[in-house]
Amino acid sequence: MKYHSIEEIIKNNQAWVSQKLAEDSTYFDKLATGQKPPYLYIGCSDSRLALTRFTGTEPGELFVHRNIANQVSLTDINFLAILEYAISYLEVKDIIVAGHYGCGGIKAALLGITIGLVDNWVNPIREIYLQNQDKIDALPTQEEKLNRLAELNVQMQVKNLYQTSIMRQALGQQKAPTVHGWVVDIQTGLIKDLQVSTKQWQLPSFSGLVL
């Protein structure tokens, strides 16, 4: 794969700005007025997942949080701040948790080939594997095992999302966004909706301090 140089990237940017202005001279004026994105996208940091390109969405449509293997971590203050801001201030209508096949984080968790801190980060995925070991091990190829783990990981992250106090509070106020679990198949470029059922994870609504 040929990569663009930094100079080319800056030139591409200028060309893109010119093209956008030719289509609509007020494009950036409108963009600069602020954001009200309808979607919060939680995905993997993988460089191949340029979701705006995959979905044909425009700047201003997706509010984004990305980390290795699209984790919804209840101790990640960065993620929790984004979730709170997205729900309470941006009032997003939908939350998309998107994993992908061919994920290095999933591979690292299953095959134990990580080095450094990534090993700690993907440990929750190892737990998912251990909980579903029989079903995953029964699959005939390593690719299918990894793909299944990627899907189960999405399901688990959706479940985690429903366990945040932010989501529970939103549910109690009937303001909770709809949650979708997706897997992107990099080999085909297509998005697969896993149709994750979220009903069983919707805990009694959180209505205040009970300590």
Ligand SMILES: [Zn+2]
């Ligand atoms: Zn990944």
